[in-house]
Amino acid sequence: MAIPDITALRQAIRPRDIAVAFALLTRLPLPHFHFPTDAHRPPARSAWAYPLVGIVLALIAGTVGVALTRMGATPPLVAAFVLLTLVMLSGAMHEDGLADCADGFWGGWTREKRLKIMKDSVIGTYGVVALVLSLLPRWYLISELITDEALIWALVVASCASRAAMVWVMDSLPPARRDGLSDRTGRPGESATAVAVLIGVVVIVLAPGYSAWRLTLLGLFAALVVRQIAKRKIGGQTGDVLGATQQVTEIALLTGCQMMAYGWQAIP
Secondary structure (H helix, E strand, C coil): CCCCCHHHHHHHCCHHHHHHHHHHHCCCCCCCCCCCCCCCCCHHHHHHHHHHHHHHHHHHHHHHHHHHHHCCCCHHHHHHHHHHHHHHHHCCHHHHHHHHHHHHHHHCCCHHHHHHHHHCCCCCHHHHHHHHHHHHHHHHHHHHHHHCCCHHHHHHHHHHHHHHHHHHHHHHCCECCCCCHHHHHCCCCHHHHHHHHHHHHHHHHHCCCCCHHHHHHHHHHHHHHHHHHHHHHHCCECHHHHHHHHHHHHHHHHHHHHHHHCCHHHCC
């Protein structure tokens, strides 16, 4: 990914992109914004703002967690409501993507069959297992971070950087099908991808108490694993693949935050 020049960045970043990103990735009741439209600008060019969406969702969920903690709720109960808040705010779209990928990648023997299964709205055994193995560790990790009083920063890091990882996968792999949401949305381009990744890295660096390079490597590794599996199984990315990327990367980053809270960063 080449570093774009200043002119390219100015063309890539537009105020309307933020509204588009929130409309796509959340279920928040947003007001109608009047921004100039561009019929020649693919919706994917707003992907640079995806990490900003992650920051806002994490702050809302973190505020819920802090409020419940101050009211005397136990960490497991607080974690359950924090996780519920995150799922409701996003409309469970990333969880749905993870489940569809699990069903398709391991339920079909050919690329065409896998894509057909992923498009089916019926969830299968692999999808159920994937959801359980996603929700349980997130709940446990969040409950541990509440105990360590590092909840909001951990949520911001994981939610923001995992959505930056989505943009990278979206740009680095071609759409796997020509009639899917990902193909209609387009690809972000180098400028939007660079901005998204930069936002994610800056947030990790600014997070107090965490080793930035360790978290960055964890997030990169998790996103790379999903990317390579998708490339091997279906030859590209879909909206479901992007959702799976967000989920897997978020778990990896929360794991890193929890491990650092218990002394991992003291290890050379």
